[in-house]
Amino acid sequence: MTMRWLRSTLVAAAAWSMAAAQDAEFTETPSEYAIGTLARAPGCSLADFCRLARNDLSGQTEIYYPDSPEFEEATTRWSNVGAPIANITVVPAVESDVTKLVRIANNCNIPFLAYNGRHGALTTLGQMTWGIAIDLRSLSGVTISSDGKTATVLGGTNSKVLIDALWSAGKQAVTGTCECVSYMGPGLGGGHGWLQGHHGLIADQWVSAKIVTADGQLRTINSNSDLWWAVKGAGHNFGIVTSVTIKIFPIVKTNWAITTLMYTGDKVQALYQAANDHLLKNGTQPFYIIQEGVTAVDTTYTAPFIALGPISVSNNTGTYKDVSSWVGISLDGPPCQKTGAANPRFPLYLEQYNPSAMATLYNAFKDGTNSSSPFATSLFMFEGYSMQGVKAINAASTAYAFRENNLLTAPLVQYTPGSAALDAQAKAFGNQLRNILHAGSGRSQKHTYVNYAYGDETKQETYGHESWRSSKLLQLKDKYDPQRVFNFYAPAA
Template identity: 35%
Template structure:
């Protein structure tokens, strides 16, 4: 479905595929990586252990560029061998095989990990793209999903059957990848984070053992997998809650474009609309964006704000009248089925957020409310930087305000996810076609300044970062919580379930050496 030309592209809970690996002292890691070879003998030996549905690809394969493509070019792992499991049992066999060879392994669902530590990997890739089946269980309350289940296929497939479930807002990623780091999305106001909807995980541990993980089976691992799961195992399949949805229902998506002079008034009204974590779940989210839109202004950034409402259009328009009264430059309005909402807020398959092999300079912070002074300073900085280097006009400064009623209905101490009281996600993104672009240092300084301004607007609070948006330079506390007991528990469980730190590439608890 085509997008209106003036509808901006939004960040909307960009979530990322899960990854795994191994770390030891750097000298030992180098020795292990040197032993990672894609020889015919190695491939034949592995093939003899796997199902006939499995696929093994080496660097000379015609599909090599496709199987190793990443969202972030500069955090490209070095893959010696790419293996696509044909069955869930294949995953455990691959892990055991890699362990016997003493070679690192790394699991990818869709390749959207941002964290810089991913780029240090060299070894065997376990590519879950062929394990993406899903089906509604007979109880019509839960559904079964394989670990590579693709968000856009899940959204469409469940909608066709009259159901919805939790997914990230970016349709080109997996379902479970973002869930292991929390999983923000449009369903969270009613039902919680995507991880809150999970009822069972089938997990392959670092030693190749397959276990079932839920509230009664390995309850300690159940706690850790929901929020820090990338550090503990490979989810080959899972069960998650689903909810009935009327297929004839439509959602209001109303997107405003404002001039810079309206910024303070817009922020005042957004804060009033959103409240402090009290936004009614009928409002799925609101998304703000600073971006150059030269059809509206050639000299300053446009302030875009999109609202998604699940009630009647008349009710939605009435609530948004204060924004109409601000005199927006333009307004786009659509009423669409849930299955295509993401397309209208920038998370669709053809959107900017799904384009691979770019070099990104990203930064993020979590907030509870918008500080007008900070938002003005960030806007003025944006315009200043674009005036200095106009070709960076594609830079996005994003803010995402979801309804959080469902998120706050779960206790923070019941899972590894520590950030339930963070109501707003932010995301800075400048992208380049080359890792050697001379403006990358300039963009990095701009990123750091922007993030500092976000944090400066809430000086009484310690920095926190949504795991799935983290670039890797953030502190462990910012990603996994500042409570001492929480980090101690994570470290203890890590030593118990992964004593050799084999899962250490995606926002690791114990980082690669």
């Protein structure tokens, strides 16, 4: 079950990212000089960094400067609010380049930020006001093991590449739902996906990983490492994952089907009561209503919603590879386009819907996105994935903390960036919507999803409210990243 309001339309989505531009001292070529003269670290200048990088990195590594179209392309982000600023973008060609980049940046005392698809909308990224962007795009590829039970995925691989590579071999794995988003980014925050009902979250599939930690070491970690717990849910805080070996599975059911229903606003309470009564069922059944292994969604699931009198009903059938296009998140879909918009989200997990709160929410959303509003193109995501596989994993075994929740909700406040006042207005609107849902949940504590986070969430709201979780994250952060060089994406400690 996945839903999205675009006004009163119901649909789905997913995401993550980083990067931008500024300055340093340089005198070698026009392109290099264009970096500027403003930023200088206590250790060495950005010019020094570039010289060291050229001498030490592999010949295929690319370095882009702000006056180049390559730099522009590499730093354009899906969401442009609270954006990080980079002076130089480096595209490492091989895994060893990443370790060298981290060491050089540390020695020069220059901030750095690694990224894949640049889909993150987290405002804490804006705390990077200068430094080096490390674009992992060249570290892309999938290698299936000889026994067909695992695959090794390079750190810059996007979901579509992984899905297609496995599908052609008769295999599949839990990935993010949006085709253009990296595989690794969502996984570092836990990672939801269509197949999680069978197998658990993206991170639950990991067997081992290679990660460059803050000291510039390339470590191979698995369940025997204390870092393993942290990487699976708070991984953005602990290093740059250059590859991960994951569990993969035979394709058992190739057919998938979807039913899409649209309603008028007066049906809101009845609609979400029906979702509670007929779809959630303690989290065991994933309108869009999407079903695996059939050519048409079973009427057991659709009949209660047809009875509510939708204004339209449409059906489609195909394979797993068609699902993202059905819900508008394929490579050519809107979430995969970087248009210059600001796209902050305000996530909240729920156990079930409060129909009365949903009616209040609908009216607030409708009023806030009227045709004269700067937020008129905003949408609201309601994602209800099958949860059996997620709940089957011991919650204490990963930094991802919120396995008991059945629903992931998030307003996406979309607008054209213009001023700090407009950003503040968007933040207030997004939190107004989130707080309506929270009040209706009856909970005293908010549970939020780090991969959708806005940036004003507390550490407990992002990584779990149990005191032992906070203590463990702090202990591991002090051990592996005492200087907090990985602290731009939802700092955990």
